[in-house]
Amino acid sequence: MVKSIEQAMADAILAIRILRKSIADHGHSEAMIDFDRLLATAVDETEKQLTKLQDPGLS
Numbered sequence: 001m002v003k004s005i006e007q008a009m010a011d012a013i014l015a016i017r018i019l020r021k022s023i024a025d026h027g028h029s030e031a032m033i034d035f036d037r038l039l040a041t042a043v044d045e046t047e048k049q050l051t052k053l054q055d056p057g058l059s
Contacts, residue, residue: 009050
C-alpha cells in the first residue's frame with residue numbers, strides 16, 4: 001500500500017528507470033527512441049514535482 005504521494009512518485013521514477021534500462025539492455029533503444037524520450041521526460045518532470053512536494057519553499 002502507498003504510504004504517501006512522495007513514496008508513490010519515487011516508486012514510479014524507479015519503475016521508469018528500470019523499464020528504460022531493460023529497453024537499452026535488450027537492444028531496442030533505436031526502435032523505441034521516441035518512447036525512451038517520453039520516459040526520460042516523465043522522470044524529469046516527476047522528480048521536479050517530487051522536489052516541490054518535499055520542499056514547498058522552492059515553488
